[in-house]
Amino acid sequence: MFARRRPCRRPSPDLRCRPSGRATFAAFAVAVTLLPSLAQAQCGGSFSGFVRGLKDEALAAGYGAATVNSFFNGAAQDPKVLKADRAQGVFQKPFVEFSRRLISNDRIQRGARKSQELNKVFHRIETTYGIDRGVLLAFWAFETDYGAFQGDFNTRNALLTLAHDCRRPDLFRPQVFSALELYARGGFDPARTTGAWAGEIGMVQMLPGDILENGVDADGDGKVSLKTSAPDALMSAAKMLSHLGWQPNQPWLQEVTIPADLDLEETGLLHRKSVADWQADGVRAKSGSFALRKGPAALILPQGHKGPAFIAYPNFDVYFEWNQSFTYVLTAAYFATRLEGASVYDAGRPDAGLSGGEMKQLQKKLQARGHDVGKVDGILGAKTRLAVQKEQARLGLPADAWPTPALLKRL
Template identity: 50%
Template sequence: MKLLSKALAALLVTATALPAIAQECGADFATWKQNLANEARAAGVGEKGLAALGSATLDPKVLERDRAQGVFSQTFAQFSDRMISSYRLKNGAANLQKYAQYFAKGEQDYGVPGPVVAAFWALETDFGAVQGNFNSLNALITLAHDCRRPDLFRPQVVPLLTLIDRGVLPADVKGAWAGEIGQTQILPSDYLARGVDADGDGVVDLRNTPSDVILTTARKIESRGWKRGQPWIEEVRVPAEMAWEMTGRTNKLPLAEWTKMGVTNRDGSPLQDNGLKAGVVLPMGRKGPAFLAYDNYDVYLQWNQSATYTLTAAHLAARLAGQPAFGLGNPDAGLTGEAMKALQQKLADKGYDVGGIDGILGTNTREAIRQEQMRLKLPVDGWPTQELLANL
C-alpha cells in the first residue's frame, strides 16, 4: 500500500506556506489569475498545470450554489429523515461487508471505524453515484476570486494544479460546486497530502477506486484529531428539568456528572462512566432528541461546519454501527423562514454575530439564543421558539 509521494506532500506544504501574492479578492480577473500563476509556478507547478490555470474561467453557477444553501434551514429531524434513507442504510451495510478488508485496514492504520467512513461515503455521493458535474478548477477559481470566503478556497487552487500537473487528475476533472472531488468529496489539499493508494496500482483514484476512497477518507478523518477507540455520539434521555445552561457541545463533563443531573441512556438505564467527557447536544431543544457528544464528534465539524449535517452524519454512522433511529421526543415548534430571520435580526441588533441573516440555525445563532435565554431566565437550550422571539 503506497501513500502519495513525499514530494507531493512536501509541495503542498511549500505551496500553502508561501507568502500570499496579490490575493485580494474581486480584483481584475486577468491580473488576479496571472498573480496566481506566479504563485503556482513558485510552488513548483509545471507547464501542464499552468496551462490548465490559463484556461480556467469564472462560473456564475458556482456563486449561485454558494448563495443558496437553504437546505440547512431545515431542522435536524427534517434533514436527517431525508438524508438517512433506507437506500443508504442498506447499501452502507452492503459496502461495509463488501470492502470489509479495507474498512478494517482503515481502522487499524488510522483508528477510524468503518461506519464513520461509510456514513460520509453515503451522504456525500451515494457511494460514488453522484460526484458532481462542476469543473473543479473553475469552481475553486470562482470561489477564490469571490469575496465571500476566499480564505477557504484560495489555498485549494495550487494543490489542484499540482494534482493536474502530475497527471493524478485531468485538467477538466469534475466534482462538487465547492471544489470537492471524488466519492467522499475530498478537497485538493487533502487529496494531495493524504491520498492513499490502497490497491497498490500506483495511482490514488478517489473517483473510481473504493479501496483508495476508504483509506484516504479514514486518513483525512484521523488527521483532524480522531481519537482511536473512542465513541462519537450516543443518544440519551434528559429529564424534564435540569440545569439547561450546562448543556451544549463544548461544555464537556464526566458522565458521572450528567448522571447526577438525571441524564440516562435512551432506555432509561444509568449511564456507564467510561472515563471520558461529553457534552449534551439538544438539536431541537430540551424536549427533542438528545445526544452525548464526545471529542470525536468535534472532528465532524471540521468536515462540515453545519451542526445539522454533522449530527446527521454522526447518527448515520451510529445506525450503520447497529444503533436504532433516534427518538424525536416532543419538541416545541421552532422558527422557520421569515420568523427565523426576524429572530436573527433582533439578535444582531443586540450586538451578536449570528453569521448572517439567513434563516439558518448555525453555531453563532444558537449561541446567541443561549445567551438571551439566560438573560431572560428561559431554559437555556439554544432552540428558537415563538416565546423567545416575543420576549425579544
C-alpha cells in the same frame, strides 16, 4: 453532496507535502508564509487579471511555464458555482426534518451491503486508524450516495470561481494551488476532472489539498483514484479523519434521555462535563450503558428539551473539521451510529421552530442586543444557538438553545 463549510486549520492543508521535481509545493507554501502580498487572500476584480496573478505566483513558486500555462488554459468563471454557493437552504432545516430527509431504509441497507462487500478494506481501516466503518459509510452515503453522484462541475473552474469570489477566498485560493500540484504530479486533469460545485473530488468529496496530504493508494494500482476506487476513497477519508484528531476506537455520539429538572444552561457544545456528572444530573443512556465513562462530554438538544437528546463525545468535534453545519454534522454522526446498530432516535415533541425568514429576524434582534451570531443567514449555527441560550436564560425561558416563535416575540 454538501459543500464544505469548514475553514482550513492551517494556512493550507498542503504545507507538509513535498512533491518531487524542481517545482515543489513546499516552495510555494514558504512564499505564501513569508510574503505578505502573497499571504493575503486577494479576490475580486477582473477574472482574467485574477488568473494572471495566480499564474505569476505559481511561476514565482517554481512551477514551469509550460505546466502553469497548461493548467490555466481555458480557465473560466462558472456562474452556476456561485448560484450553488448562495443557495444552501437545506441547512436551515431542523435536525428531525433534515435527518429524515437524508436517512432512509434503502441507505441503511445499502450501507450494510457495502460493509460486507468491502469488509477487508474496513477491517484494515479499523486496524490502522481505529475508525468505525459506520463513520465512513455515513459520509460516503451523504456526500455522493455511495459514489453514484459525484458532481459534474469542472473542478479547476469551480475553485477559481470561489477563490475569485470574496466570500471565502482564504479557503479556496490555496486549493487552486493544490490542484495545480496534483496536476504537476499527474493526478489531475484541469479540463476533465469534475466534482462538487465547491471543488471536492471523488466518492467522499475531498478537496485537492486534502488529497495531497491524505490520499492513499489502498487498492495497490499505483494511483490514488478517489473517483473510481472505493478502497482508495475510504482509506483516504480515514487518514484525513485521523489527521484531524479522531481518537482511535472511541465513540462519537449516543442517544440519551434527560430529566425534567435538568439545568438546561449546561447543555450545548460549549459546556462539557464528565459522563459521571451527567449521570448524577439524571441523564441516562437510551439503551445499554454509556459508551465512555471518562473525559468531557457535551449534551446536545438539537430541537430543545422536548426533542431528541444526545451525548457528544470528543470525537464528535472532529466532524466539524469535515463540515461546519451543525445539522449536517449531527445527522452524519447519528447515521453512523445507526449503521453500527443503534436504534431510531426518539423525536419527542419539540416546540415549533422558526422559518428561515424568522430566523434571520431573530439573528438581527440578537445582533442588536450585542450578540455575535456570525452572518445573518437564517441558519441556526453554533453562535446563534449560544446567543439564543443566553437570551432564554435572561428572559426566564427554558435555556435549551432552541429558538421558538415565543422567544422571537419576547425579543
